[in-house]
Amino acid sequence: MTLRRWRLQTRLIVLAGLVLLLVGAGIGTASWLSVRGSLMADLDSQLTSMTSHARSGDGPGAGPGTSGNPGTSGGGDDSAAAVDSALRYLFQPGVGDGALVVVDSGGGGEGLIAEAGLARPRALSAEAIDALLEVEPEGTESAHESVRVPGFGAYRVVAFHDGGTTTVYGVPQGSVDSALERTAWTTAFVVLIGVIATAALMAVIIHRQLRDLRDVARTAREVTDLELSAGKPELALRVPADLAVPGTEVGDVGASVNRMLDHVGSALEERYRGTEQMRRFVADASHELRTPIATIRGWADLTRPYRDDLPAEVTTSLGKIDSGAMRMSSLVDDLLLLARLEAGRQPTREDTVDVSSLLVELVEDAHVVNPDHAISLDVPPEALEVRGAADQVRRVVSIVLTNACVHTPPGTRVHVEALAARKPVSGQLPSDVVAIRISDDGGGIPPEIRDRVFDRFVRGDPSRARQDGAKGGSSGLGLSIAAGLVELMRGGISMSSTDAGTSFELRLPAA
Known part of the structure; x- marks a missing residue:
């Protein structure tokens, strides 16, 4: 179903809801990006400060096997000096649990991570070291990057290249990611509640504003x-x-x-x-x-x-x-x-008319006037009586019966039947109705005039020459008169026609 087929009120509410949803999504995304930028800036500032102290040698010694000079170690070689510098980074004040460093002097990288409760840092796995060494330093210092370290999660890292030694420093990014996730869910929930509440309020407002238009439509x-x-x-x-x-x-x-x-x-x-x-x-x-x-x-x-x-x-x-x-x-x-x-x-009268005897009389007359038609009659053994004027009932039945004989070819079978409402004809009838059906198996009424057979001057064949005598040509007034008389007696008349024949049904109030 297209939106155009919906009610105007529904369309306005849906469109307003979509606009609110887009605006809320934009505001939520901007808020999340702002919070992320602030948290990542704080994390980068912390990482920059700690690496600056570690590389400048201003921080205190890292523990056993280290000296205050980052370029001198207990072993006296360059690799040991690099490890001492790394330890200086890990043990300086402000470095939290999970901070790590990786040093690669060309002979294979070494990595350490600080963990709470341990006197010395723990060595990193080869897989974690390889992941961290993939950070490409640019000149003497690279930009801060986010890296996923196997077995340890997301880290914010920075890499330095001094001579032949590459050093990578990192701090855990998990707290920032958790905060961003909470921020995202909270923002989404607030935006959704806001959209629903605003849409409900707008639905009430739109409903009230469209009240005048509904009054016009009601008129x-x-x-x-x-x-x-x-x-x-x-x-x-x-x-x-x-x-x-x-x-x-x-x-x-x-x-x-x-x-x-x-x-x-x-x-x-x-x-x-x-x-x-x-x-x-x-x-x-x-x-x-x-x-x-x-x-x-x-x-x-x-x-x-x-x-x-x-x-x-x-x-x-x-x-x-x-x-x-x-x-x-x-x-x-x-x-x-x-x-x-x-x-x-x-005028009409409220007499009691014996339909059974009336139909017998009219069918006998039709046999005499139309000897080339097979006319049959079916009435129940009990008398059927209706309320109305006898001459009007006679004329209505005579008009329909005469049409069935005049407008069908010789040899046509015409069947007349009368039934009380307890034996329905053509659907459910009221309990106080007598139904008279007159049907034939002729060629049927032309389709182009079936919807207006009860109008005045409607004839099946306007070009038919009028004949003299009892079977004279039609004036096109008979069925109009029949419909008017039946309505006058508070009854009804209907017609159904196909190529196999035509059936008229008269419904008159039972006496």
């Missing part, structure tokens, strides 16, 4: 929860005025959200006014058209007794006028019913 979420798809839009929600003052980031966002809501509200109001005007126009036009259509049908009916005496062309024309008037009357009635449903002015 946006409340707007998205509003039902704005139907009815008169109510978009009165706005970001509070104190959070919509331009000049700050939150103020700019709040002001932009309010301007957007103003535009959306205006657009919804305009859409609602247009929809209301269209609904009123459809209702008024449908109402006004009913009278002239009834007049046309009436005059056409008056000619029926005389049609046998008229020429064939006139008889055919009158039949077309009669058929067209009937179709126009049906379409006008559908439009008027839709307008009333959308306006909420269509």
Whole structure:
């Protein structure tokens, strides 16, 4: 997961923590380096002072076998003089336990180390001597170096080259390393505690500072929860005025959200006014058209007794006028019913409707009208009753059943079944619902219109020529009317369709 996908508050806290961690690590490293430099400077100063006294001969004698002159020894040779000088270094005041010296006059190095409780220094191992002699002197004196001596740990050493003799002096560095290790752990702990405490404090501060932005987001979420798809839009929600003052980031966002809501509200109001005007126009036009259509049908009916005496062309024309008037009357009635449903002015009754007998009647009628379809019915032995108006329930079932027969090819099997909620259909149903399923094995509804089959004027094949008679062409209003009537009866309607067929399910409240 990328950082951009995290919440803004989380991102700010994480970034602040990383910055604090980097700053703390930098401060801790600088502190450790400062302490190390100070401790190493003290150690180097101590080593310089002791080697200076040893080489100048100002220090006291080292013990048995030594004299006050670093160049003279009991044996009288140069090697013994070098060893005496080394002993002078080891036994001078201030030299602590573990100080060592190595002398190499060309015939093999000798090394001594001072240890507490011993009267004389102890000889170093050959491995330790070789490690110390690897320190390269420069001129008469080399820079101080840190060397790990096998068997003795880390040492701070300095090497001198006098004639043919190389002398290496060293003091133990273990105390300094221990102090640096403690300093490192202490610094790391303090930095970590500081980062955690500061990050927690910043989390609280950031949480408080983002409170205004959360209020703006809450307003946006409340707007998205509003039902704005139907009815008169109510978009009165706005970001509070104190959070919509331009000049700050939150103020700019709040002001932009309010301007957007103003535009959306205006657009919804305009859409609602247009929809209301269209609904009123459809209702008024449908109402006004009913009278002239009834007049046309009436005059056409008056000619029926005389049609046998008229020429064939006139008889055919009158039949077309009669058929067209009937179709126009049906379409006008559908439009008027839709307008009333959308306006909420269509009344309904709370009667008890016997769904079983209603389905038997409608399936029998469908057999007569659609003899080329195999229509089957499956209802339980007990009566199924729903609450609603009988004519509205009849019309809803008739619309769906007629669509299943009209829009499928001959030979299609259409199955009608009704079930109580205790025998669920298409998932869990409420306990007070009767489900009516009408399915077919036709070619299915085209995928491009499956999501809007309940909209007005939606037809599977807009170019299909309208037919006359009982199986006339579709106007695209039937399923819209069915959905409106089912909703009016506090029920539900759903559709599922594949290339293997289509299934509609009506859910009506049980009586």
